[in-house]
Amino acid sequence: MRIGIAGITGRVGRLLVEEVQAAGLEVAGGTTRQLEQASGLPAGLKLFATMAELATVSDAVIDFTHADTVVAHARDLSAAGVAWVLGTTGLSDAQQAAVQDAAGLIAVVHAANFSPGVTLVRRLALMMGQALPAESYDAEIVEMHHRQKVDAPSGTALAIGESVAQGRGVVLADVRESGRDGHCGARSPGAIGFAALRGGQIVGEHEVLFTSADEQITLTHRAFDRRIFATGAVRAARWVAGRPAGLYGMEDVLGLPPL
Ligand SMILES: NC(=O)C1=CN([C@@H]2O[C@H](COP(=O)(O)OP(=O)(O)OC[C@H]3O[C@@H](n4cnc5c(N)ncnc54)[C@H](OP(=O)(O)O)[C@@H]3O)[C@@H](O)[C@H]2O)C=CC1
Numbered sequence: 151m152r153i154g155i156a157g158i159t160g161r162v163g164r165l166l167v168e169e170v171q172a173a174g175l176e177v178a179g180g181t182t183r184q185l186e187q188a189s190g191l192p193a194g195l196k197l198f199a200t201m202a203e204l205a206t207v208s209d210a211v212i213d214f215t216h217a218d219t220v221v222a223h224a225r226d227l228s229a230a231g232v233a234w235v236l237g238t239t240g241l242s243d244a245q246q247a248a249v250q251d252a253a254g255l256i257a258v259v260h261a262a263n264f265s266p267g268v269t270l271v272r273r274l275a276l277m278m279g280q281a282l283p284a285e286s287y288d289a290e291i292v293e294m295h296h297r298q299k300v301d302a303p304s305g306t307a308l309a310i311g312e313s314v315a316q317g318r319g320v321v322l323a324d325v326r327e328s329g330r331d332g333h334c335g336a337r338s339p340g341a342i343g344f345a346a347l348r349g350g351q352i353v354g355e356h357e358v359l360f361t362s363a364d365e366q367i368t369l370t371h372r373a374f375d376r377r378i379f380a381t382g383a384v385r386a387a388r389w390v391a392g393r394p395a396g397l398y399g400m401e402d403v404l405g406l407p408p409l
């Protein structure tokens with residue numbers, strides 16, 4: 151199986167090269183905007199300036215790049231009929247819609263976090279949302295990442311928030327409170343709050359807190375090594391091969407029953 155890697159010079163992209171090879175799969179090549187200057191990659195890798203070119207040599211493409219690439223990548227992979235494993239976060243509504251449209255034509259695995267642990271945390275968050283009434287339990291999600299991260303809150307924090315909202319039977323956009331600062335007023339009843347911290351080289355930490363007047367329950371996930379995302383994405387690429395068009399998540403890859 152030939153795996154293309156979009157964003158092959160990136161923090162995750164470089165690990166993907168190693169993990170695709172470790173899984174016994176072929177690295178078909180990768181995309182980069184720095185065709186001449188890309189350094190530190192294994193010799194002999196095929197580098198391409200566009201997804202359209204990478205798609206011609208790939209059976210599936212793993213994509214950890216930037217939200218600005220998503221619309222073009224959706225178009226090019228749909229046109230080529232190549233499966234897409236998408237890890238990029240910080241997508242706008244229009245970019246999400248492009249992913250959804252692509253999934254009508256090709257198989258897409260889209261996850262804000264490819265670690266098995268976060269997939270389980272999302273399930274637990276949904277159950278907590280179902281069990282702990284919003285009138286009594288305030289849900290807050292705190293995330294911390296490395297200083298280079300460009301989007302906030304993290305895709306994982308938002309995905310966990312979606313799970314809590316699903317458990318509560320509400321729409322996240324209606325109850326989301328992010329980035330409180332200044333005279334922002336008291337917490338709205340039923341709000342799901344988000345706080346984003348940045349510093350150093352933290353790989354990724356997420357905490358979900360449910361706090362009532364009488365008790366607090368917290369779920370914590372810490373990624374110690376970015377490789378966990380690369381191994382999860384390679385697992386998803388293996389899984390997606392030959393699947394019909396559709397939008398899949400990491401819970402499908404892990405074979406978890408629907409909630
Ligand atoms: N789902 C998951 O499990 C995870 C998701 N992520 C997400 O994956 C994405 C990439 O993360 P990470 O590898 O840390 O990021 P990096 O910035 O290290 O790598 C992204 C690469 O994408 C390429 N790129 C292409 N187009 C653009 C653009 N318009 N702007 C910026 N870069 C571009 C760059 O390569 P070049 O300059 O060579 O073109 C860059 O090296 C982020 O959205 C991040 O949040 C990260 C970890 C886990």
Ligand SMILES: O=C(O)C1=N[C@H](C(=O)O)C[C@H](O)C1
Nearest residue numbers: 239262263299304305306354
């Ligand atoms: O940018 C990162 O590094 C990460 N991004 C993802 C996110 O936004 O949730 C996943 C992980 O936390 C690392």
